[in-house]
Amino acid sequence: MSASDLPAEVESWIGERRYPEVGEFDVERGYIFSSCASVENGNPIFWDEEAAKEITDGFIAPPSMISVWFRPHYWTPYRSEEGKPLQCHFDLKDALGLPEAVMTDNTIVFGVPVRVGDRLKTWQVIRSVSELKKTKLGTGRFWDLEIVYENQKGEHVGTESYTGYGYRREA
C-alpha cells in the first residue's frame, strides 16, 4: 500500500516494469575471485575446476553476486554522467526531494545458477512508497523495490527485493 500524498509522477511509476537492461559484460571469473576473496569464501565450486564440473556442471557465480553483473561501470567513453545502479531508488530520491538514503531489508530468491559467460538481463519495479516517517536519521519515506534477473535463455536466475529509506537530515 502506497501513500496517498505522492506526486502523480511517482504514483505512475508504482508497479511499472522499468529500466529493462542487458548486462554490460559477461559474467566473469575475475569478479568472482574478488568477491570470494573479500569474504574469504573457499567454496571449491568457485575455485576448483574439477569440483565445479562435478557439483555444478562448470563454474558458476556465487548466488549473492546477482546484482554485481548490473552495476554500471564508474566511467565509460559512451556516457557523460556517472552511472547509478538501482535507478528507481535514485529516481525516488530525486522526485521526492530526499537527498540521503539507506537500504534496510534485502531479500533474494535464487533461480537457476548464474554461469561464467552468461549475459544477464534485468528490470526494476517499484512496489510501494510510504507516508512521511520520522526516524533517528531524519524525516523521509520507505520504499519497496523489486529487481528481476534472467539469463540469455530467458530462465529466471533471481529476484531481489529491497526496502529503502530516503530521508532529509534534521537541521
Next chain:
Amino acid sequence: MMRESITLDQVEKGQQLPPLEVDVSVTNVVLGALASRDWRPMHHDKDFAVERNGTRHIFVNTPHNAAYFERYVTDWTGPKGRLGRIKFRMKDSVFPGDTMRFSGVVDAVRTDESGCGWADVSLELRVGDKVTTQCTASVALPTSSEDNPWKRRGDDWKP
C-alpha cells in the same frame, strides 16, 4: 579446501551453526565494495561517509554483507549446499576496526513436494553486544550422499 557436504539427516531443529569471527579493516571494506562494483564514496571515502552519511567511518555495503552470509552458510553445508532464499535486515553499519561475529541456528528441516531437502536457518551478525544484521536463509541440502541440489531444474527447484 572444503570438499565434504552435510546431508539432511545430519541436521536437526535447534542445531547451532559453528560461530565465525572476522576482523574488519579499511582494505576489507573497500575490497568488498569494489568486488561488488559499488563505487559509492561512503564505502571508500571516510570524509564523505562522515560528512554526508553522518557515520563514523566507511562501512560494509549490502552485497558484501550478503556475500558474508553466503560464505557463513556454505562453510557449514559444504559445496553441495545451495542457497534458495536469503533475507536480511541491516540494523546498523559495520565499520573498519569492528569484529564481526556470525552465529546461526536451524529453525526447520523439511523436504518439499519435489523431494528437495531444506534447512531454514536464522542467522545473526553482531559487533560487540549489538546485532547489526539479522538474516534468515533457506538452503537446499543433499538428502543422501548421491543427491545434489545443484542438479535440480524447473519444477524440481522451488525456493
